[in-house]
Every structure is written in C-alpha cells, then in structure tokens.
Amino acid sequence: MATIQDVAKHAQVGVGTVSRVLSGKGYVKAETRQRVQASIEALNYTPNEMARNLFFQKSGIVALIVPEVSHPFFAQFVNAAEMALCEKGYQTMICNTYYEQNYEQRYLEMLKQRRVDGIIFGAHTVLDISQYENIHLPIVALDRDLGENIPRVSVDHRAGGRMAAEELIRSGCRNVLQFVGSKMNTEVSTPANVRHDVFEETMKQHGIACRSVCVKWPTADISYYQTTASRLLEDYPDLDGIFATDLMSMAVLQSALLHRKKIPEDLKLITYDGTDIIGLTFPRITAIVQPIERLAGEAVQLVVDLIHGKSVENKEVKLQAVLRPGDTTMGG
C-alpha cells in the first residue's frame, strides 16, 4: 500500500506539501497541487486516518464525557459512537463524570494534557462554560448548550414532549405526573428539559391535572428508581398517567404491578428515550424513541469535521424522536 512518502517521492515534492494538499490547509501552488493529486491517483493512495494522525501528530483519540456509561441511554450512545469513531480510524476514551465536580475538573486537566483530538460532551457540567471554551479542542455537545461556539447534536424534545402528552390524552388520562430531571447548580441547560415544559402546557390546555416531580438526573442506580416509584404510587394513588425516562418507567411498571394496578386500565405509562432494553418488558411500554445511533453518528461526524479543521456551518443538528406504541397506553 502506498504511503504519504511514496506520494511525495512520485510527485517530487516534500511530505509537507502532500500533507498540505491532503488537509487543504496552507498554500500550495496550483501546478504543484495538480502534480500531487496525479501522484495520489497514480499510486492509488488512500490517506487513511491512522497514517494521517501519525503524520499530523494527532493522538487519534476522541473522548466521550458522559454521566455514567452503565445507564442504558449512554451505553447505547457510547456503543454507537465507538463504532462510528472506529470506522473513521479513531479510538474512543470514556469519561464518566458521576456528576462530581472534582471528577469533571480532573478529566478536563487530563484531557488537556493527553491531547485527545476532540471531545463529545454528553454530561451535565457543574463547571463554568468558559472552562470548556478554554480547552481549545474540538468539542461537540450532545443535548447540551455549551455556548454558541460549540456545535450541538440533539433531538427535537419539544415535539417529543408533545407526542408524549398527546398519547396520554388520547388514552383518556385526567390526572398525570411527569418526572423531571432536577436542575442542578449549573449554568448549563439541556434542551431535553423543554419536553417537560411542553408536556405541562399541553396538559393544561386540555384541562388535565399535571404534577411535575423532580428526580436525580440520569443515574444507573436501580434502587433509587424503585424507592422513588414505590413512594410515588403510594403518595398519589389517583394518578392515571405517568411520563418518565426508561429506568424510571421500568421501576414504575414494576411497582404498579406489585401494587396490583391494571395496566393500562388503571394507569397509563409512556417512557422517554426508548432504549433497546425497554423493548423487553411485559407489558411493553409505549415509548418516545430517541434515534440514539443517529445522534452518535452525527456527533462523531461533527467532531471529526472539526478535527480536520472544516468549518461546521450547521452548528446545530436536530433529529426527530418517534412514538413506538406499546401496551401501556391506548392512544392508537
């Protein structure tokens, strides 16, 4: 297989010139550029990512910063992102923040020192946004607002929240509750919270009682969900509809069935995220499904574009969630 050195020799230029042609950065005379391109074609040279990384002194590593990789949403996201990165010649570093400021700070320092080529940031931050802007590394935010300089991949949560509300309304709910991620002591807002505002508004428009209960933001701590779900069903025995994320939805379903509630007759349930594993419950939980694999693909494409110095014109990628009907609502 031809190397960048072979191309340079064939075109009678330096390796630096070939690299400038490949990267599109820096000045190369038109005539020289054509000669290099001809050599690339003649030798059937594929500028593979790894060779390129070695040449440009890149680490070839992209870091994914997430709250907890054992949470199903992030497990599935990390899985898909790793596959997409691998296909582009990058290796994947994971950093679980566990919501702890000291972990996050420590990761930032480590990332700066180790010089990863880029970061996909999907955790809540408890640090000042400027700390991220000061890293001077390509960063893509997953479902976070990290300031206008940092591109963002997210789902249209406004539409998602509305779909969830409408499904419960069609199912005849009159007294609903939603679990809302608690707003932490942070400047960073996540667009995901928008779905709760829309959910509440939509319910109010239809004259339906709607209670919002704060819970910890994504954690994989199962017993926390079980305790919360159980207490809730005892505190509010008259609820007829619940909107929650996947792990909480599973806990609510388990708890409701333990309390001998009939699903969906006594209680309707709709879940948000719709990770793969939620497909294995019985009854099957109606879900607003986020396109996690596509989110990962778009985030990876953006971060690789940034690493290659491309201008990322479309600073915000917004994908659509879809309703997957299950047995816990009767909107169909």
Next chain:
Amino acid sequence: MATIQDVAKHAQVGVGTVSRVLSGKGYVKAETRQRVQASIEALNYTPNEMARNLFFQKSGIVALIVPEVSHPFFAQFVNAAEMALCEKGYQTMICNTYYEQNYEQRYLEMLKQRRVDGIIFGAHTVLDISQYENIHLPIVALDRDLGENIPRVSVDHRAGGRMAAEELIRSGCRNVLQFVGSKMNTEVSTPANVRHDVFEETMKQHGIACRSVCVKWPTADISYYQTTASRLLEDYPDLDGIFATDLMSMAVLQSALLHRKKIPEDLKLITYDGTDIIGLTFPRITAIVQPIERLAGEAVQLVVDLIHGKSVENKEVKLQAVLRPGDTTMGG
C-alpha cells in the same frame, strides 16, 4: 503541592534518583534512599499517578476490549472499571470487537501503536493467542483463558451453574432448557462455559430432562433474543424451567407472559449475570448474580500492578456468584 522536582532539590539528588526510590526499581544507596524518603515526608509529597505517568513516559491509558459496551454486563463492567482506573489516575479506552476478526486485528495494531499502558481483555478472540502474547503489554483477561502468562479474573462458574440447577430442582422442574453460548471458531475458551456442563450434569444426576440450545454469544441485539425466545416456547411447549443470561431471560419472560403462561407455576426461570437492570422486571427474575464491580476492581488492580512491574503472584482471581431469589422460582 510538592513535585518530584521539589523532592529532588530538597534531598540534593537528581530526579532520576527520586524516581528510582519511588518505583523501587534500580539501585539507590541506602543513605541516599533515607534522605529522599525524609524529603518526601518533609514536603508531604504524594507521588500521584499522573505525575508518575508523565515522568515514566506512560500514556496513562488502559484499554478495555469487550464485545459490546451496550450489553448490560459489559456496560456495568466498563462503568466500574472506568471508575477504578480513574481513581488510580488512568484513563479508559474502550474497544468493541463485535466478534469481527477485522475489528479485533485492527484494535491490536492500534493498541500497539498508541502504546496504551495495559489491556483488560473481556471479548472472545478469533485470533491466535500468540498475537496477544506478542503485544508485550500488561494484559489481564476477564473470564478468558489467554494462556498461562496472562493473569485472569473470573467467577466460580462451576458453583454458579450448580446453584442455578439446584434452584430449578428445588422448584420442582422436570423438563428444563438452558441457553449456551455457541463455541466459536476460536482457540480461546471461557471458564463461563463450565456452568453449562455442571448444570447439565446436575440435572442428569436428578433424572431431569435437560436440553441445551446454542445461541449467539453476548450481543445487545434485542430482537434476536425476542425471536429466539418466542420460537423456543413454541417448539418446546412442555418446558417447565429455563436457565439463560439476562437479556435472554427478559425476552423469555416477555414471551412467556405473551403466551399467557403462569410464572412460576407453568414455567420457572433463572438468570445468570444478574446485572442491575434485571432487578426492574416484574415478576422479578431469580438470578445468579456475578459480582461485576468486584471483578472490575480486581482486574484493574492486576493490570495496574503489572504496569508498575510488580510480579502478579496470584495469577488467577476467582470470585463467587450469589443466588438472589426472585418471583420466577420457588426454591426458597
């Protein structure tokens, strides 16, 4: 905070001498060693892992090679390993093999080039074992036999398989089935397969019919489990007990309830792994629970010991699984 340079200056020696004292490698005169140690105490110097890594030109990265991080067992393992590595000053790289030889080969090449400090290997390999031995990097195997030079962390699957069998026997099963990971075209055996041999033996000893059905080795593909579980219940309507891993167990439970089977009266079910998420089903599935967090902790300790050049005397760490009674058996 004091640095290694401060210690060297204080003790009036070179930085190299301090590092030899810290690492315990190389010759240092007793008198000098005492002076360095006195300086370390006087300055309250903590030889933190990161400073050490920088000094010794380590990458500070450990790679986890797993089949798929979205599979609950590996999600939980990676989560725990990442936390343990972070506490020791290491960053975590993940590599999903997806059972593909080309991915595995590619990762090996990448790992060699990038010079990670060590590897925890938890995937099936389709390569020759010697390829791993030739990496000349600290490797720890999770539940794999990669040759006698590579230390191993695993669970006592013999005891685990026996516990599962005995629980179904106590529950009155007469006609059971277990799902067995297919033996792939590989030289590498996993001790996890032992549980199936023990399960079958124990059933035979009690005169109980036992069928073993091959399935794909851990995959996070939900629809595969659903299709397999559904077909199986149709093919063998007389089964009264099933032994499976977590995702398959969830699929079996879902399918059995769809088929209007009464659990546990018509069908008993016991699951292996007992990942956190399995705790959220209804009815709750009786589980043989692997100590995943402790497996991760032991694997991390071993790989860090190897990185520090310690001789790892106890080449095999074997932990015990425990029975967590649920609603799908009645052995209690």
